[in-house]
Amino acid sequence: MGRIATVDALSQRNCFSGDSMCVLCEDFDESADHLLCGCCVASNVWSMVSRWCRVSPIFVFSVRDFLGLSDFSGLGELAKEAFHEILIVGAWCIWRARNNKRFNNSLKTAHDIFLDIRSLGFHLYRNRSRNKAISWANWCSFSLM
């Protein structure tokens, strides 16, 4: 923990002295926990992910809790594996959206981020899982058999 180069982590290392606000919501100071768990943009993304994957709404307060979510998803083994990949890809897509906004002033909506997760997740899942024959249509409906 503390390895993600968020504003709070960089400030603790005396490597950052600019605006500490989260660039996605502009309401709270940026930290990894805020960016991936507490931010309203992330919450909207995770809401779309939970509806897509047909799991209970995702409410977590720390990255540590976030990483264990798939273990408590109630999904079968194949779907649980996919859901875990989706969470990791989701964190990456939120981080990328944060960087695009911070460094390029390019803003993505929560829905844009969700679409990135679904697209990137499909390619990763199809190439890394045992379920290589999955179609895009089945992926989009989270029908993994």
Ligand SMILES: [Zn+2]
């Ligand atoms: Zn935020």
